[in-house]
Each structure stands twice: as C-alpha cells, then as structure tokens.
Amino acid sequence: MLLTGKQLLDRAHKEGYAVGAFNVNTMEQCQAIITAAEKTNSPVIIQASQGGLKYAGVEMIAAMVRTLASTTKIPVALHLDHGTDFKQIMLCIRNGFTSVMIDASKKPLEGNIETTKQICEIAHSVNVSVEAEIGKIGGTEDNVTVSDREASFTDPDEAEQLVKQTGIDSLAIAIGTAHGPYKGEPKLDFDRLKIIKERLNMPIVLHGSSGVPEDSIKKAVSLGVNKINIDTDIRQAFSRAVRNFVGSNDAYDPRKILGPAREEMIKVISEKMIMFGSAGKAY
Numbered sequence: 001m002l003l004t005g006k007q008l009l010d011r012a013h014k015e016g017y018a019v020g021a022f023n024v025n026t027m028e029q030c031q032a033i034i035t036a037a038e039k040t041n042s043p044v045i046i047q048a049s050q051g052g053l054k055y056a057g058v059e060m061i062a063a064m065v066r067t068l069a070s071t072t073k074i075p076v077a078l079h080l081d082h083g084t085d086f087k088q089i090m091l092c093i094r095n096g097f098t099s100v101m102i103d104a105s106k107k108p109l110e111g112n113i114e115t116t117k118q119i120c121e122i123a124h125s126v127n128v129s130v131e132a133e134i135g136k137i138g139g140t141e142d143n144v145t146v147s148d149r150e151a152s153f154t155d156p157d158e159a160e161q162l163v164k165q166t167g168i169d170s171l172a173i174a175i176g177t178a179h180g181p182y183k184g185e186p187k188l189d190f191d192r193l194k195i196i197k198e199r200l201n202m203p204i205v206l207h208g209s210s211g212v213p214e215d216s217i218k219k220a221v222s223l224g225v226n227k228i229n230i231d232t233d234i235r236q237a238f239s240r241a242v243r244n245f246v247g248s249n250d251a252y253d254p255r256k257i258l259g260p261a262r263e264e265m266i267k268v269i270s271e272k273m274i275m276f277g278s279a280g281k282a283y
Contacts, residue, residue, distance in 0.1 A: 002069040005077045005099030005129035005227075006169040008043050009203035012226040017277035018206075021045035022269060023081060023231035025052045028258050029238070030064045032265035037074045040270050040279040045099070045227065047079035050088060058088075062095040074282050079131070081229065089119060099129040101172070109134075109158050117166045124167070131205060131227075132166065134159050135174030153189055156196050163200055170203040170227060171196075175220075177208035188216050190223055197224030205229070210236075214275055221277055228276055230269075237261075237268040 012019050022033045024046055037044040048061045062078065069076040079099040080092045089100050100123055104115040116132045123130045135154030154173040163171060173196055175189040186208075197204055203226040209217065210232035217228065241264035245257055273279050 001073065001075060002066060002096075002098060003075045003077055004127060005045060005079055005131065007129075008045060008075055008077050009129075009170050009226050011281075012043075012278070013203045013224075015281070016222070017281060018221045018226050018228045019043050019045055019278050020269070020272050020276050021047050021079060021081070021205075021227050021229045022234060022272075023047055023049060023052060023229070024061065024065075025055050027064055028262040029234060029265060030068055032234075032262050033269055034068045034072055034074065034076070036266045036269035036273060037076070037282070038072060039266070040273040041074075041282045042273040042278040042280070043075040043077075043282050044273070044278075045077045045079050047081040047229070049081045049231075050083065050085065053080075053088065053092075058091050058095050062092075062097065066096055077129070079129075083119075086119075090122070093123060093126060093128050097128065099131065099169075101131040101133070103133050103172075105133040105135065105172075109161065113162055113165050116162065116168060120167050129169040130166075131170045131172060132162060132168045133172040133174075133205075133207075134162050153192060154196060156192070156199055159196055160199050163202065170205050171200065172205035172207050175206075177206060177212060186212055186216070188212070188220060190219060193220060193223050193225070203227060210234075217275055218277075228272075230272055233268055233272070234265055237264045240264060 008019050024030050033046055046065050065078045077099050078097045080097055082103045083089045083101050084103050102116050102119040104112040120130045135152055175193050176186050204224050205227040206225045207229045209228045210230050238261045241261040245260045
C-alpha cells in the first residue's frame with residue numbers, strides 16, 4: 001500500500017528504527033526492493049534521483065512503484081531524492097509521488113529556508129511529505145558533486161532555524177557520510193547527531209550510507225536516524241551478479257542475465273532492512 005513518507009517516518013521516529021530508502025532506475029530494482037520488504041516484513045521507501053528519472057522517466061518510475069505498492073500489504077512511500085528543480089518536483093507530485101526532497105543545501109541558509117518553505121506550502125497542500133537538507137554531504141550522486149573541501153557538517157542552530165521556519169517533515173543532515181564509494185572508513189560525528197536529534201525531535205535522514213560499517217549504522221539509528229538512503233550498494237550488487245553470470249555463461253536472454261542480479265539485490269536489501277531495525281515493523 002502506498003503511504004506518505006511522513007506516515008512511515010513518524011512511526012520510525014516514535015519507535016526508534018530507520019526505514020531504508022532505496023534508489024531505483026529499473027523494474028528489477030523495484031521488484032527486488034518490494035520482495036525484500038515482504039521477506040523481512042519491513043516498511044520501505046522507494047526513491048528516484050533526478051538522474052534516475054531522466055533515465056527511466058517520471059511516469060515510468062511512478063507507474064512501476066504504484067503498481068507494486070497496490071499488490072502488497074507492505075507500507076511503501078514513493079520519494080524524489082535530491083530534488084533541485086522546481087518543475088521536476090511539481091512533475092513528481094502530479095505523477096503520484098508521496099514524498100519529495102527539496103535539496104537547497106548549496107544555498108545560504110536564508111535561501112535554503114525560502115526555497116524549502118515554498119515547496120512545503122505546495123506539497124503539504126496535496127498531502128505530500130517534504131524532506132530538506134542542511135549541511136553539505138560530500139561525494140557525487142548523478143551529476144551533483146560536492147568536494148571534500150566544500151563539504152560541511154550540519155550546524156544544529158541552523159538546522160533548528162530551518163525546521164521552525166519551513167515545517168518540513170524530515171531533515172537530512174551532514175555528519176560525515178558521503179555519496180558514492182568510500183575511500184577508507186567514514187567517521188561519523190555521533191555527538192552532533194545526538195544534539196540535533198534532541199533539539200529537533202523529528203525524523204532525521206542519513207544520506208551516503210552505502211559502505212558505512214554496520215556498527216556505525218546501528219549506533220546512528222540508536223541516536224535517532226529514521227531514514228537511511230542506499231544506492232551504491234544496490235548498484236554494486238547488480239553489477240557483481242551480472243559480471244559473474246555473463247563471465248560463466250553464453251546466455252543472451254536478458255531475463256536470464258537480470259534474474260540473478262535481482263536475486264543478489266534482494267539479498268543485500270534484506271540485510272539492510274534487518275540492520276536498520278525496520279524488519280517486522282510493517283503494519
């Protein structure tokens with residue numbers, strides 16, 4: 001069943017677990033996410049970035065997720081990840097997305113607040129949840145790149161100001177994660193996370209979580225992270241399975257090539273759901 005991001009994350013905030021938010025570009029990814037959620041009895045957020053929507057099309061992504069959500073009892077939210085373009089955010093809302101992210105984190109605080117507030121007023125009027133971001137998360141996602149030099153941790157005072165002046169439903173913060181594969185082990189600022197969570201008392205989002213050690217993920221969840229974004233780990237699982245199959249077979253049927261990739265993604269996604277504490281939390 002299709003619900004809003006707020007419905008999923010408010011419960012996670014109240015009960016102390018995190019909902020996995022998994023990026024998709026293809027049918028096999030969508031199927032893998034739903035299957036993993038059913039196997040673990042976990043609520044789930046299926047999300048698409050601007051690059052993913054450019055590849056598959058807003059209508060196609062929305063149709064696939066809506067169809068899958070209509071055939072399962074698992075709570076599913078359809079979310080736009082890292083929305084920076086006003087027209088595309090509106091297009092997602094018109095096509096049935098139940099949650100959107102407005103990423104105005106590269107703007108000064110005042111600009112971030114102004115832009116985010118505008119999106120909240122529109123989205124909330126049609127019961128669509130809004131995620132915002134403050135602080136700059138390093139790395140690259142699609143064509144959006146933030147260098148190590150540009151990356152900055154979230155300031156708790158600025159985070160509180162953004163929340164109070166916009167009415168967002170969840171907030172993505174920068175505490176040391178990065179988009180894409182890591183070079184070495186990430187060091188998360190748990191003290192900063194704890195302060196922000198206590199002051200805001202709302203769902204907190206962690207981006208760039210692929211590759212973060214399990215103990216760090218579990219500690220982040222215990223300190224109040226309620227939505228965890230995963231993209232790179234799914235891509236790597238897909239790529240690994242395709243390479244292994246093609247390297248040992250001469251099959252040319254896409255179904256035979258992509259089937260093992262889907263199974264590998266189900267395995268990885270299921271493991272993440274258990275790690276996040278969302279297993280067994282579906283309504």
